[in-house]
Amino acid sequence: MKPSSDDSPNTSKLISKPSRTFTIRELEPLAEKLLRDTFPFGKGIPIDIDFIAESHLGLEIFPIPGLEANYIPGLEANYNAFGALRKLGNDLYDIVVDKDILDYNINLYRFTLGEEIAHYVLHKEHFRCVVTAEQACALQRELAADMHHMERNAKWLSSALLMPSEDVKREANMVYGEIVKNVGFSNYDAIIGKLTDMLANTFRVSRSAMQYRLGNYPCKVTEAVQKSVRAHHADLWKIET
Secondary structure, three states: OOOOHHHHHOOHHHHOOOOOOOOOHHHHHHHHHHHHOOOOOOOOOOOOHHHHHHHHHHOOOEEEEEOOOOOOOOOOHHOOOOEEEEEEEEEEEEEEEEHHHHOOHHHHHHHHHHHHHHHHHHHHHHHHOOOOOOHHHHHHHHHHOOHHHHHHHHHHHHHHHHHHHHHHHHHHHHHHHHHHHHOOOOOOOHHHHHHHHHHHHHHHHOOOHHHHHHHHHOOOOEEEEEHHHHHHHOOOOOOOO
């Protein structure tokens, strides 16, 4: 059973000052730069999010044992969180993650790791006094409850890292062309469903994460599919206005 919010330590003093809100048009270039800096000779798909954390940013990934460790509760069961950022000393940080999601839910693990990378890049100063897994997870819950913009920014940056817009648009065009070649243009919902499933598998993210990415700026793949289906066109981008 997960602890209730009333059981959580009071972490309000851990947040030293309000954090700025980043716009989507700021977050997308940040993700692109981080990917360029990490993979100067070209990135692969799916994105190696572990490499970004460990080799580029110097963040150790520390799994908190769960079911495999004699049924000792893991990070989620103990602290109601999948992952969290904490400070080790000087300017060193690590990311604690629930070992069960690392072992059994790779898509959730990858997105969680992306979120903690985002917190490190965007909000590192708020974690200066966070030195234990309990404090880190409690602060994460406070951010989710009281500072929604920080969580929204972290989720968006994670999405942009795991699903770079130009790669998503390129892959979507190839997948869309194959889908309509095989099934035709008559069933828009089926096309979108197949497209989402195939891209989620390619980028190793959840279906819901990919669905959201496809429907929003800067990808807007869903909108492009609507136009192409109406025009019976097999290329998503040639008829865009």
